[in-house]
Amino acid sequence: MSDLLRALAVSASGMEAQGQRLRHLSENIANADTPGYRRKTLDFRTLAESGAVRPGPVRLDRSELSRIHDPGHPLADASGHYDGSNVDLVIEIADAREAQRSYEANLKLFDQARQMTQGLFELLRR
Template sequence: MSDLLNSLSLSASGMEAQARRLRHVSENIANSDTPGYHRKVVSFRSEMESGTVTVGPVRLDQSPLVKVYAPDHPLADTTGHYDGSNVDLVIEIADAREAQRSYEANLRLFDQARQMTQSLFDLIRR
């Protein structure tokens, strides 16, 4: 019985971790045109005692910012450039798709464990 409850806990932690990842991906997409914005990168940690997945500290991507040429922009320097963001929409969409699929896989595991627990309770009631 505890194995079924552990599997519910594991898949729930995976769904929560992927939901947080999706939140940061959506923040990156929303700020892709914000000057000087560094994209947020999420890492995952596995808790050894419980086996659950947690989101590690959010880091800022330190790759160089894109130089944008716009002499009319208020942030432009004397050469007419300003620092854009380092968000690549193709990477963010791929990350979002990966997080969505991982979330769905954890949801299927959660549903399977729930159905097995329900079947066990039905057998016990007989």
């Protein structure tokens, strides 16, 4: 029984972590055109004793910001350039698809463990 409960906890933690990852990915996509915006990344950590996954701290991508030439922009310097964001929409969409599939896999595992637990309770009631 404890293995089934541990499977429920591990898959629930995976869904929570991927949900947070999707939230940060959507923030990155929404701010792709915001001047000076740095892409947010999220790492995962596995808890050794339970196998559950926890999101680590949110980090800002320190890669170089794109330089955009627009002399009419209010943030443009004397040369007519300003710092754009370092968000690459192709990468963000690919990461979002990966996070969605991982969430769905955890959801299927959670549902199977729930069904097995429910079946066990049915057997014990007899």
